[in-house]
Amino acid sequence: MAGALVGGALLSGFINVVFDRFITTDAVNLILGKKLGPELVERLKISLLAAEALVGDAEFKQLDNPSVREWLNSLRDAVYVADDLLDAVLTKAATRKEVRSFWPISFLDRDRKIVDKMEGVVRRIEFLVKQKDLLGLEKSSYRDFLSWRIPSTSLVEGNILGREKDQQEIIKILNDNREHQLSVIPIVGIGGVGKTTLAQWLYNNEKLMEGFQVKKWVCVSEDFNVIQVTKNIIGQTAGNTEDFNSLQLELKEKLFEKKFFIVLDDVWSDDGDVWKKFRTPFQYGIKGSTILVTTRVKEVASVVQTCPPYILSELSEDCCWSVFANNVCFPESNGHPKLEEIGRKIVKKCKGLPLAAETLGSLLRTKHDVKEWEAVLDMY
Numbered sequence: 001m002a003g004a005l006v007g008g009a010l011l012s013g014f015i016n017v018v019f020d021r022f023i024t025t026d027a028v029n030l031i032l033g034k035k036l037g038p039e040l041v042e043r044l045k046i047s048l049l050a051a052e053a054l055v056g057d058a059e060f061k062q063l064d065n066p067s068v069r070e071w072l073n074s075l076r077d078a079v080y081v082a083d084d085l086l087d088a089v090l091t092k093a094a095t096r097k098e099v100r101s102f103w104p105i106s107f108l109d110r111d112r113k114i115v116d117k118m119e120g121v122v123r124r125i126e127f128l129v130k131q132k133d134l135l136g137l138e139k140s141s142y143r144d145f146l147s148w149r150i151p152s153t154s155l156v157e158g159n160i161l162g163r164e165k166d167q168q169e170i171i172k173i174l175n176d177n178r179e180h181q182l183s184v185i186p187i188v189g190i191g192g193v194g195k196t197t198l199a200q201w202l203y204n205n206e207k208l209m210e211g212f213q214v215k216k217w218v219c220v221s222e223d224f225n226v227i228q229v230t231k232n233i234i235g236q237t238a239g240n241t242e243d244f245n246s247l248q249l250e251l252k253e254k255l256f257e258k259k260f261f262i263v264l265d266d267v268w269s270d271d272g273d274v275w276k277k278f279r280t281p282f283q284y285g286i287k288g289s290t291i292l293v294t295t296r297v298k299e300v301a302s303v304v305q306t307c308p309p310y311i312l313s314e315l316s317e318d319c320c321w322s323v324f325a326n327n328v329c330f331p332e333s334n335g336h337p338k339l340e341e342i343g344r345k346i347v348k349k350c351k352g353l354p355l356a357a358e359t360l361g362s363l364l365r366t367k368h369d370v371k372e373w374e375a376v377l378d379m380y
Contacts, residue, residue: 054137061135074128151219156200160197170310179287182285183290185290187312189313193352193355202292212261224278226244229278230251279291321357323361325343328365339368342373349377360376
């Protein structure tokens, strides 16, 4: 099951890494549209979204169905090729600085080869999506796939590597908003990129938390149940009541003229009406009160934010290697040149997602055979 979880998190997260290339900047969209053609780019977007919706169900069914396992491997290979081709397009555009016209004056043979290869990849992904009925795959979101997971807590697990710059920037955001009555600061990023870990570090930073009279951590997840979330913030005194009015009055009393720091981790709901009703008691705190929201949904940030969201990017490959090596205890326990070579290839496939690097490192911690490491490399 651990392997399936990692595979699903890795593939779903990686699809989002690829998809996020399309929404980074207008310049990127222009380059991709110019080089690949807007119709092909749109087909790639649609096929990636359709494929991601099937990944969660496929990861579970592959355990008993070799055909589904082969389907997943084919999808994984196609997504990797798509990412490599997008890299080639963007790198080439950066070196040529071709951003001015919709089509270059001279469409070179190597450009045509990239388009032909991408056309083949898109057709392959579209074909795989069409196999869902034959394989009995059902659409589910990444959050459905992880809905059974253990809720996050405020406790930090191990060392936080590669996030020094992010830590300083989020501290600056907190300090810049300390004169506001209430600040709602979203941390936005794809699944597995480390949003919860960064929030945990902030929550446990004693110097940063000085002056906050009320601190609460709530893992919200896919179901934003305002009654349950409110009760979690109030704590044990909330009792068994389900009356929302009573709970809001009690929360108002708890926060009244106090400075609070509340973390709402893993928020999915972008229902503005629900949020507006939920946040009413928070207006009774004092200056500097903060709600920190982690989410992978940009629309959530748009609904809740009182300041621009902090976008948490993927780790560099070097930092991702540090996460992997730290969890696999490399090189102390696994000091082997061949294992390091394979390990770095595994890390490259993690695409900057610390969750993937951490979990794969932990899985390989007790493995010392080259073939076992190669099996993991081939699997992911």
